[in-house]
Amino acid sequence: MTAQPYLSNRRLQRIRAEYFGSAGSGLLTLISLGLIIGIGWAVLNWALLRGSFTATATQAECMAKGGACWSVIAVRWRVILFGIYPYEEQWRSAIACAVVVVMTILSCLPVMWRFWRLAAVWGLGTAAFYILMRGGYFGLIPVDEQQWGGLALTLFLFVTTSVLGMPMAIGLALMRRSDLPVIARVTGIIIDTIRSLPLLSILFAFAIVLPFVLPDALTGDKLYRVIWGGALFFAAYEAEILRGGFQGISKGQEEAAKALGLPYWHRISRIVLPQAFRLALPATINQIVITFMETSLVVVVGFVELLAAGNTAYQTGEWKFAYVEVYAFISLIYFSFVFGLSRYGAYLESRMNAGQRKE
Amino acid sequence: MQVNAPAIEIRDLNKFYGTFQALKGISLTVKKGEKVVVCGPSGSGKSTMIRCINQLEEHDSGDIRVFGTLLNDNVASIDEIRREVGMVFQHFNLFPHMTVLENCTLAPILVRKSSRADAEARARHFLEKVRIPDQADKFPGQLSGGQQQRVAIARALCMQPEILLFDEPTSALDPEMIAEVLDVMTTLASDGMTMVCVTHEMGFARKVADRVIFMDKGEIVEEADPETFFTQPVNDRTRLFLSQILGH
Ligand SMILES: Nc1ncnc2c1ncn2[C@@H]1O[C@H](COP(=O)(O)OP(=O)(O)OP(=O)(O)O)[C@@H](O)[C@H]1O
Ligand SMILES: [Mg+2]
Numbered sequence: 284m285t286a287q288p289y290l291s292n293r294r295l296q297r298i299r300a301e302y303f304g305s306a307g308s309g310l311l312t313l314i315s316l317g318l319i320i321g322i323g324w325a326v327l328n329w330a331l332l333r334g335s336f337t338a339t340a341t342q343a344e345c346m347a348k349g350g351a352c353w354s355v356i357a358v359r360w361r362v363i364l365f366g367i368y369p370y371e372e373q374w375r376s377a378i379a380c381a382v383v384v385v386m387t388i389l390s391c392l393p394v395m396w397r398f399w400r401l402a403a404v405w406g407l408g409t410a411a412f413y414i415l416m417r418g419g420y421f422g423l424i425p426v427d428e429q430q431w432g433g434l435a436l437t438l439f440l441f442v443t444t445s446v447l448g449m450p451m452a453i454g455l456a457l458m459r460r461s462d463l464p465v466i467a468r469v470t471g472i473i474i475d476t477i478r479s480l481p482l483l484s485i486l487f488a489f490a491i492v493l494p495f496v497l498p499d500a501l502t503g504d505k506l507y508r509v510i511w512g513g514a515l516f517f518a519a520y521e522a523e524i525l526r527g528g529f530q531g532i533s534k535g536q537e538e539a540a541k542a543l544g545l546p547y548w549h550r551i552s553r554i555v556l557p558q559a560f561r562l563a564l565p566a567t568i569n570q571i572v573i574t575f576m577e578t579s580l581v582v583v584v585g586f587v588e589l590l591a592a593g594n595t596a597y598q599t600g601e602w603k604f605a606y607v608e609v610y611a612f613i614s615l616i617y618f619s620f621v622f623g624l625s626r627y628g629a630y631l632e633s634r635m636n637a638g639q640r641k642e
Numbered sequence: 643m644q645v646n647a648p649a650i651e652i653r654d655l656n657k658f659y660g661t662f663q664a665l666k667g668i669s670l671t672v673k674k675g676e677k678v679v680v681c682g683p684s685g686s687g688k689s690t691m692i693r694c695i696n697q698l699e700e701h702d703s704g705d706i707r708v709f710g711t712l713l714n715d716n717v718a719s720i721d722e723i724r725r726e727v728g729m730v731f732q733h734f735n736l737f738p739h740m741t742v743l744e745n746c747t748l749a750p751i752l753v754r755k756s757s758r759a760d761a762e763a764r765a766r767h768f769l770e771k772v773r774i775p776d777q778a779d780k781f782p783g784q785l786s787g788g789q790q791q792r793v794a795i796a797r798a799l800c801m802q803p804e805i806l807l808f809d810e811p812t813s814a815l816d817p818e819m820i821a822e823v824l825d826v827m828t829t830l831a832s833d834g835m836t837m838v839c840v841t842h843e844m845g846f847a848r849k850v851a852d853r854v855i856f857m858d859k860g861e862i863v864e865e866a867d868p869e870t871f872f873t874q875p876v877n878d879r880t881r882l883f884l885s886q887i888l889g890h
Contacts, residue, residue, distance in 0.1 A: 533733075533735070535731055535733055535735035536735060536737065538698050538731070538735065539729075539731060539735035539736075539737070539794075540737075541696075541698060541724065542696055542698065542724060542727075542728065542729035542731075542798075543724070543728075543748070543749035543753065543797070543798075543801060544721060544724035544725040544749060544753045544801065545748075545749055545752060545753060546721065546753075549752050549753075553737075553748060553752070554737055557739050558738070558739055561739065635739070
């Protein structure tokens with residue numbers, strides 16, 4: 284019974300010691316508090332208290348209330364989420380988004396980490412996504428890839444880029460540490476070349492230049508070429524991250540596996556990769572987040588992903604004034620995905636460290 | 643694998659690191675069930691020699707036969723030998739991301755194609771034998787050095803090898819943990835395991851070894867039964883080494 288006041292007393296003492304230890308730090312604490320409260324209040328006031336939420340509000344009405352004009356979202360949200368996808372078919376795009384999200388969540392669950400389970404999830408998920416988006420089957424009207432857009436496109440680009448890129452990264456990283464010097468060196472040159480090119484130029488090369496070099500049948504739609512380019516870029520960086528992970532594993536690990544008679548693939552898949560991934564996890568999550576952000580670059584080769592769709596959403600006529608609201612809305616979408624990713628990364632780290640003590 | 647062939651037969655083994663010759667014409671035969679202790683100063687090539695036996699190091703010339711099977715570049719022969727030859731390392735080299743039980747069952751399941759139930763039963767049997775039956779679900783990082791080394795021994799035993807190689811199994815351990823590992827090794831020896839041990843534990847050598855081998859500068863300098871080795875060493879370098887290590 285006496286523990287409670289004692290505890291809160293202790294906490295008060297700590298707060299006093301850490302934030303009000305001296306006149307200077309006390310002053311800083313007060314100023315920071317003032318700023319936080321001031322900014323928080325301003326945002327709250329603008330976004331909620333004085334915001335207009337009705338779908339019918341005009342610019343004048345919003346101005347009169349003096350806050351955010353969320354009406355632009357209420358009116359234009361379908362453009363932001365689905366881009367120029369045909370209006371009556373946008374339910375397909377919505378389901379496709381849900382498919383990608385479910386697919387991603389499923390493959391994040393440790394119970395799914397078996398080759399066949401992941402393969403099933405990805406095979407079925409991608410097929411469902413493609414059939415929904417592309418149409419042409421089951422009486423669905425065909426929709427050209429050029430018309431895909433908004434959140435659905437962003438999610439599709441992100442997921443396919445990382446899912447294709449990760450095995451490529453593992454392959455490159457393993458070839459780079461090959462016992463055969465030729466393979467190791469050539470792989471090193473390939474990785475360094477890709478890393479020294481800006482992503483923009485790679486996307487251009489794959490979207491525009493590749494069709495001149497390769498026959499049509501080999502290249503597929505521009506969308507898929509862009510994805511392969513993005514995946515290659517991701518793979519080069521992730522391969523280097525994994526190399527860092529490999530270097531953190533003592534040579535004795537592979538020797539012990541050899542001495543037990545484990546063949547190469549088992550040594551790699553059971554001993555080396557799990558430990559390398561654990562060491563490389565923070566940097567890998569970082570790279571995946573960057574990949575998510577960089578999907579917005581596909582706008583330069585003519586795709587209307589989430590950010591570009593947002594631009595078109597306010598640029599028509601009467602909503603030109605409401606760009607802050609649109610960007611705030613898009614930021615919120617980006618934030619929720621990236622925040623989810625980084626929380627998942629933290630969960631993975633704690634899961635991998637559970638029960639293990641570093642020597 | 644021929645049952646009547648010597649367990650290990652090394653003939654005129656040479657090994658180079660660049661231009662440096664780490665092994666100079668080593669020849670050695672180990673009979674089935676024999677226990678051989680290898681000692682010698684640091685850098686004399688002890689590790690290199692026993693690591694050639696399971697091809698953790700590739701030799702440059704000479705023959706190594708394990709139960710009659712010649713070790714050459716043929717990957718299949720290397721895999722076959724590694725199944726029959728277990729190894730215990732100075733730094734344990736347990737897999738830190740797996741529990742003790744998983745460490746012990748991994749290779750039997752993947753290499754010997756045992757069922758999980760069989761592999762686990764055998765793992766528990768050998769964990770009991772090395773006297774840590776109750777740590778099966780812990781991770782290696784949660785065990786003391788002596789316990790880790792005994793798990794490493796159990797892990798090697800789970801493959802049911804014909805031969806066990808030890809490379810200074812106690813030299814990374816605190817003094818109070820050395821005895822528990824040596825006890826386990828002594829038990830194994832009395833069970834009839836063929837053992838090649840690189841170690842400087844001369845008490846263990848006296849008690850367990852059938853033969854003691856002294857290496858220096860990549861050569862086998864002296865080879866004798868423990869009694870002769872410790873009381874009447876022939877070679878000057880052996881005498882010098884013994885006087886240093888026994889602290890005379
Ligand atoms: N990978 C390597 N590259 C170059 N030289 C090596 C390599 N491994 C070992 N050597 C050299 O070969 C010689 C023999 O090494 P080895 O490890 O077999 O000695 P050791 O008798 O086991 O010594 P210690 O008692 O210190 O373990 C040493 O001179 C060492 O420097
Ligand atoms: Mg050594």
